[in-house]
Amino acid sequence: MSDGIIPTRAAMEGGGYYNRHSAMQAAGNAAALALWQSAANSVAFGDEPLVIVDYGSSQGKNSMDPVAIAIQALRARAGEERSIEVIHTDLPSNDFTSLFNALESDPQSYMTGSTGIFPSAIGRSYYEPLFTPGRVHLGWNSWTMQWMSQHPVDIPDHIFALHSKSEDVHKALLLQQARDWRLFLQRRASELRHDGRLLCLFPGRPEDRVGWEWLTSELWHALLSMKHDGLLSEDDLLHINIPTAPRKLADIRAPFATGDGAFAGLRIEHSEILPGPDLHWDAFERTGDPLPLARGWTGMMRAFSGPTVASSLSAKPNRAALVDELYGRMEASLASNPRRHEHFVAVVLLHKVG
Ligand SMILES: C[S@@+](CC[C@H](N)C(=O)[O-])C[C@H]1O[C@@H](n2cnc3c(N)ncnc32)[C@H](O)[C@@H]1O
Structure with a gap:
């Protein structure tokens, strides 16, 4: 096992x-919007332009509702004329074009019919400082903290570390997750204004379960079947890793467990793990048609893991065909054996008190 840090x-x-x-x-x-609205209802501000940051926006569609709710709640208190800056951040490789197109043309865009709202974007990892100290009133961060800052260890028997049987892999994963969570909190704590709020929502797991077993093992088995058919090598499989994993509540709370319950000037105002939704299973139960479920879950898996798989195969001239083949095999397998996708969601609201 190498310790190549990617x-x-x-x-x-x-x-x-x-x-x-x-x-x-x-x-x-x-599921987190009511809590988010309560955060927007209670954050303190003066006469300054208000600043909402969307950390890890991706292409923006899922940011429209939370940002619209925050704008509405803030303006109900500050007045309809108050200028509001909305800054979407993501990795430099993010598809920011789709984000700006969605702001212009998505019917749900928070820009529709509004004035005095100033959207912009930053292409830089949020493990770096992104704003001058004390600039941010409200931070929204959804479905990103499962991504580790780096791929901590090769995984010989899976592509998701938590589903490996290796204790060493688990140890490396937990260490990386703990470091990333603390660094993320420290960076955001510096950027938040006093009394600011940060809502984080990401894959969680109860003490006794992991979740995601079905879809992650289907992707792994599709890779194994491609190796069996000579399309991929043992070495290819070793290097295809998706550095994502859910967190337990105890791990989320760990940095706050010492002293006065604050970490880097932040306190936890709310934290819980909820069962995650499965819209595709609900539709399958109504219609009995497994194809939309298979397409829906394969599309979701490809949307987040496809580019990482493709970059692991970057030396291969036929990598686009290999990636299509991989997700095609996964979709066929899901359609032949549809199941409910069991997963859990962590919701954490942080308050800047220091
Ligand atoms: C699953 S998408 C979530 C998008 C959106 N927030 C939502 O709720 O649907 C995860 C996003 O996190 C981004 N991300 C992962 N690591 C990041 C980092 N270190 N800095 C900034 N963004 C990151 C990814 O590029 C991706 O766009």
Whole structure:
């Protein structure tokens, strides 16, 4: 097993693909909107322009509702004329074109019919400082913290570390997740204004379960079948890793467990793990047709993992065909054996008190 450290650089599948295949993430976000609204209702501000940051926006479709809710709540308190800056951040490789197109033309865009709202974007990892200290009133961060800042270890028996049987892989994963969570919190704590709020929503897991077993093992088995057919080598499989994993509540709370319960000037105002939605299974139960379910879940998996798989195969001239083959095999397998996708969502609201 090598300890090759590969920073996470691949964003979501481009050309608006993530926007078209992220209904699961949108449904998860909906569960946090009441809490988010309460945060916007209570954050303190003066006469300054108000600043909302969307950390890890991807292509923007799923940011429209949360940002619109925050704008409405802030303007109900500050007046309809108050200028508001909305800054979307993501990795430099993100498809920002789709984000700006969505702001212009998505019927749900928070820009529709509004004045005095100033959207912009930053293409830089949020493990770096992104704003001058004390600039941000409200931070929204959904479905990103499962991504580690780097691929911490090769995984011999899976592409997702948490589903490996290796204790060493698990140890490396937990260490990386703990470091990333603390660094992310420190960076955001510096950027938030006093009394600012940051809402983070990401894959979570209860103490006794992991979740995602079905879809992650289907992707792994599709890779194994391609190796069996001579399309991929043992070495290819070793290097295709998707550096994502859910977190337990105890791991989320760990940085806050010492002293006065604050970490880097942040306190947890709310934290919980909820069962995640499965829209495709609900539709399958109504119609009995497994194809939309298979397409829906394969599209979701490809939207987030496809670019990382493609970058692992970058030396191969036929990599686009290999990636199509991989997700084609996955879709066929899901259609032949449809199941409910079990997963969990962590919702954490942080308050800048220091
Ligand atoms: C699954 S998408 C979530 C998009 C959107 N927030 C939502 O709720 O659907 C995850 C996003 O996190 C971004 N991301 C991952 N690591 C990041 C990092 N270190 N800095 C900034 N963005 C990151 C990815 O590029 C991707 O666009």
